[in-house]
Amino acid sequence: MKAGKQTETTNQKRFFTPENYAKEQSQRMHSTRGPLLIASLSAGEYLAEAVVNKYTRHLKAQGSEDNILYLEGIDRRFSDCEACVRLKHHVNGYDAFLFQALFNPNLPFSIDENYLSFLIAARALREHGAKHITGILPYLAYSRQDKPTAFKREPITAKLMADLSITAGLDQLISWAPHCGQIRGFYGSMHVDFLDPLILFMEEFSDFKNREDVIVVAPDVGASKFATHFGRAMNINTAIASKYRPQPEKVVISEIIGDFSNKKIAVILDDMISNAGTVYALCKKLITEQNIKEVHIGVSHNLCVGKGSERLQDLYKNFALKQVIVTDSIPQTAGLRELPFVKVLSLADSLSRTINRVHYNKSVSEVFYTPQ
Ligand code: R5P
Numbered sequence: 001m002k003a004g005k006q007t008e009t010t011n012q013k014r015f016f017t018p019e020n021y022a023k024e025q026s027q028r029m030h031s032t033r034g035p036l037l038i039a040s041l042s043a044g045e046y047l048a049e050a051v052v053n054k055y056t057r058h059l060k061a062q063g064s065e066d067n068i069l070y071l072e073g074i075d076r077r078f079s080d081c082e083a084c085v086r087l088k089h090h091v092n093g094y095d096a097f098l099f100q101a102l103f104n105p106n107l108p109f110s111i112d113e114n115y116l117s118f119l120i121a122a123r124a125l126r127e128h129g130a131k132h133i134t135g136i137l138p139y140l141a142y143s144r145q146d147k148p149t150a151f152k153r154e155p156i157t158a159k160l161m162a163d164l165s166i167t168a169g170l171d172q173l174i175s176w177a178p179h180c181g182q183i184r185g186f187y188g189s190m191h192v193d194f195l196d197p198l199i200l201f202m203e204e205f206s207d208f209k210n211r212e213d214v215i216v217v218a219p220d221v222g223a224s225k226f227a228t229h230f231g232r233a234m235n236i237n238t239a240i241a242s243k244y245r246p247q248p249e250k251v252v253i254s255e256i257i258g259d260f261s262n263k264k265i266a267v268i269l270d271d272m273i274s275n276a277g278t279v280y281a282l283c284k285k286l287i288t289e290q291n292i293k294e295v296h297i298g299v300s301h302n303l304c305v306g307k308g309s310e311r312l313q314d315l316y317k318n319f320a321l322k323q324v325i326v327t328d329s330i331p332q333t334a335g336l337r338e339l340p341f342v343k344v345l346s347l348a349d350s351l352s353r354t355i356n357r358v359h360y361n362k363s364v365s366e367v368f369y370t371p372q
Helices: 005-011 018-028 044-063 110-128 155-170 182-186 198-204 221-234 277-291 308-319 335-337 348-359
Strands: 038-040 069-071 075-077 084-086 093-100 134-137 172-176 191-195 214-218 236-245 252-257 265-273 294-302 322-325 340-343
Touching: 005 340, 038 044, 038 348, 044 069, 044 093, 044 110, 044 348, 069 221, 075 110, 084 191, 093 110, 093 348, 134 348, 155 172, 172 340, 172 348, 182 191, 191 348, 198 221, 198 322, 198 340, 214 221, 214 335, 221 236, 221 265, 221 308, 236 277, 277 294, 308 322, 335 340
Parallel strands: 038 069, 038 093, 093 134, 134 172, 172 191, 214 236, 214 265, 265 294, 294 322, 322 340
Antiparallel strands: 075 084, 236 252
């Protein structure tokens, strides 16, 4: 939605009165939250652009000629690497949705740098008059640091990130399957939508529904609730692994609790793969000790750092790993996309529908309906 020169001049000269303002409002077809604006920081552009394209296609399919104001790549860096955000269009009264990929392995910036750019952008929108600011962080970094651990004197960093988001001026947050739902409470009264991946994995693994030879396995207690929901919805058995980390990057699966009689296929569901130590240990144990013949993995976020890719490839070659289903909550590297057993699902359509719901004050859970 770009203003032409003539419209710009007309707007500059315009003086608002109660009458012409009321007339203008009655002719507008905006949501009560204001006109829609999608803004993206550079790291989040890959997804924001896909969402804008989906949204526009949905509008066109419904016969609408509406256009979305899309501000892309609103951040830059000074030569000392300090982040700077500039908005090329006014944002007064807009319903703004701000995209950022906190972890982007295809760009040279760290999670911390990406987080700070996001906070600065939220502040820019706030200071320059956006009516609502909704942050879209598909991968909510730091959500794993939501509680004290066995390691010494760690802070609850997920709470600090929430405090910073509130201070920056965010009104609402949308994220995809963060490490745990309870951190919603860290955001106080802020409206937070954590989108549920259950439907997505049910569709992807629909061939396993009602199968007596299939079992879903949670790699740890944290993942057990989601795995149990999935098992119930799919009418298959659930098992829970007992996992501990003697050191931060080392994983031990001491036992797996569940009934493995006649089970041939295991589906491992987790929120994320980081170094792949968890799925590596679990997959090997399932193959060597539980007589499982094939393993399928579904994770919401694939960071695949350190030895991650190497471990997944070893599982594929030597331990009957058949497929790894991930999403583009984190942009996947070309190397990962090329692996024959990795399938990357795009969140673009789900997010375009979510934005549409939020923009028109409708229920988001209708898009992410969870079977009971
Ligand atoms: C831990 O609680 C998480 O749910 C994941 O299981 C963990 O972050 C995966 O990390 P990694 O792939 O490095 O084992």
